[in-house]
Amino acid sequence: MNNKAENRRTALQPENAVHPEQARGQQYYKALCARDRRFDGVFFTGVLTTGIYCRPVCGVKTPRAASCRFFHSAAAAEHAGFRPCLRCRPELAPYALQQNLAHRIWHQIAEGALNQQSLEAYAAKAGLSSRQIRRVLLQEFGVSPVELAQTQRLLFAKKLLQETAMPVTDIAFAAGFGSLRRLNALFAERYQMTPGSVRRARQHHPESIVLRLAYRPPYDWEAVIRYLAFRAIPGVETVTVSGTDSAYRRTVSLSGHQGSICVKHDAAKSQLILEVTNTLTPVLFPLMARVREQFDLEASPLQIADNLGNDPLIAPLVSAHPGWRVPGAFDHFELAVRAVLGQQISVAGATTIAGRLVQRFGTALDQQKTQFLFPSPQTISAASVSDIAALGMPGKRAQTLIALAQFASHGGLVRKPGDTLEICAARLCELPGIGPWTAHYVAMRALRFTDAFPEGDLGLQKSLATLKQAAGAELPVLKCSAAETLAAAEQWRPWRAYAAMLLWQFG
Structure with missing residues (x-):
């Protein structure tokens, strides 16, 4: 040393x-x-x-x-x-799932926020000063933003060295280093070794890269994959539900790079297996972070279960379904569009219209036009109300989609470190055609607020009534009111989103 x-x-x-x-x-x-x-x-x-x-x-x-x-x-x-x-x-190691300011900054920097921009530029977008970010990280973790970013780059480079056959130069750039020389220098300074010394022999996949993503068990993979399968967008997502062969596949467009990914489960090692096409190599760092978020790999299931299990009303569901998760979203705009399309219609109906939207406005990745990229906010913003409404929705909903696309184009669906659930929900509710249910659903799955809770959801209200009846309560109706649902959920803070998903899937 x-x-x-x-x-x-x-x-x-x-x-x-x-x-x-x-x-x-x-x-x-x-x-x-x-x-x-x-x-x-x-x-x-x-x-x-x-x-x-x-x-x-x-x-x-x-x-x-x-x-x-x-x-x-x-x-x-x-x-x-x-x-x-x-x-x-x-x-x-999975990250610690925390909701305070320091951890939110830590998450964003750990996921590559400083790889393509300076600390000052990131601070301006986050609505904070660079001095404040330095102070918060030093107080909470004892490191500066630059040190945190360098550590994450080194660890990601080490991961690629041990799990892939990528050339070291490509690894340096994929991990966020400006040059191979910088990677070599930091490896020597921090680890007292060269990048080649940690390389492991791996089978070379000429068209793809395979990475492993760990989580804290238990993990109810089947529940997650079934949830995603029921909502898969035709042409964009393909989900196979078949026991150990279950898999999630989708097309990807990230920072100008296009390709596809496949996610499978390795229960024995408590890991997900992520296969990525080589065309996405330059964006592996942020792509991996998105997949971890989509499959909720940072959750602490036993901590969440201990908290929710204190309520006798929901405790039987908690103990019967260990390792459930709140499935996230690979793309925030895509999820928000799905939420709007799902207003007042069935999940199957929303899926059908989403498929039409992709066929009409998406970009085909193959000549057979079986794989599409989900349309960008800019594409939907430029569309006419009549063209969108022709897909099978009211004109007002088409207007909502255009307003949502404009909102997303200006960064409205990016969660800043200082944003609270109330702030983000209020911003969404300012858009025409978006109410509390849609705002909290987006907050749950896209913005990753663990305490988001759409108390007006009919499914939640019916599931809660069923639980109360099972506990011996005599209810004159088949569902609870929004006020009753919200009151019952007070005991579930700060994990109301997990309680909602538990009620939706198993209640």
């Missing part, structure tokens, strides 16, 4: 590391000894005797408590001079 790393390690500040003698450190050490998957991604363990940091699920021999230092992020561990473990691979 170099002197710089040694100095950093011996000068650890309390806010950067959690020591074993502290209460939380004791909890983390117990989780480490038990290899508790609930804490995977919540903390990392730096081992003084080896200079390596690991995930709490690492299979190596458990170190003595006195040799451990605990960190809330990989960046903080690397800032203190520790190198990532080559066995448990910290880059596989």
Whole structure:
């Protein structure tokens, strides 16, 4: 280990590391000894005797408590001079699902927000000052924004080196480095090794790249895949529901690059397998983040279940369906359009109209015109009301889609770190034809607010009435009112979105 790393390690500040003698450190050490998957991604363990940091699920021999230092992020561990473990691979760890400002900034930078723009440019878009962002990250994680971004780039490059046969130069650019020289320099500085030394022999797929995405078990893959299958947009998404062979496929357009992806499940390793066409190599960093969001891989299912299980009304559903998730959206605009199309009609009807929208305004990826890219906000903005209405919807709904497209074109569907659920829902409700139900549905699945809750949804109201009747309540009607549904949901905060999905799927 170099002197710089040694100095950093011996000068650890309390806010950067959690020591074993502290209460939380004791909890983390117990989780480490038990290899508790609930804490995977919540903390990392730096081992003084080896200079390596690991995930709490690492299979190596458990170190003595006195040799451990605990960190809330990989960046903080690397800032203190520790190198990532080559066995448990910290880059596989799911992120901690948190809702405070510091964690939201952390998520966006970890997902590549600084790869194509400066900190000042990102801060301006986020509605914050660069000084405020530095202060928040230093207070919460003990690292600067640049250090966080560099750590995530290095870990992603390490992931590509170990899981793909991509040339190292391509890996450097895909991970957000400006040059191969910069990747080599940071590898030498942080890891005391070359990129080639961590490369593993992999079968070369000439037309695709295969990556692995870890999650905290349990994970109800079948429930997620069935939910997505019922809502798959013809021409854009194809979902196969067939036990261990279940798969989700879709077309992708990201930052000017087009291709397709396929997602499958590896239950034995608690991972999803992501196959990506080579045409999407330059955008692997943000693409992987979108897939993690769509399949809700950052969730802590046992923590959510513990919280919701405290309510006797919903507890039977919680215990009967471990590992359920709130499926997200690969593309925010696409999901918002689906939400608008689904207003006052069946899911099947909305799917049919979405398919017509794709056929009329989407871009075909093959000569047979079986695969399409979902139309962009700019394309829908330029369409006429009559052309959209001709697909089988009222003129007012067509106007709503155009207004939504204009809203999205100006960044309206991008969640800023300081945005609250109330702020985002209010913005959406300002659009003609969008009410609380649509706003909260978009907030749940696209903007990823864990506490979003469309209390006016008829399905939720009926499911809640069924639960109350099963608990012995005598109800004169077959559904609860919106006010009754909202009152019952107070006990489910801050996980009301998960409760809603549980009621929709299993209630």
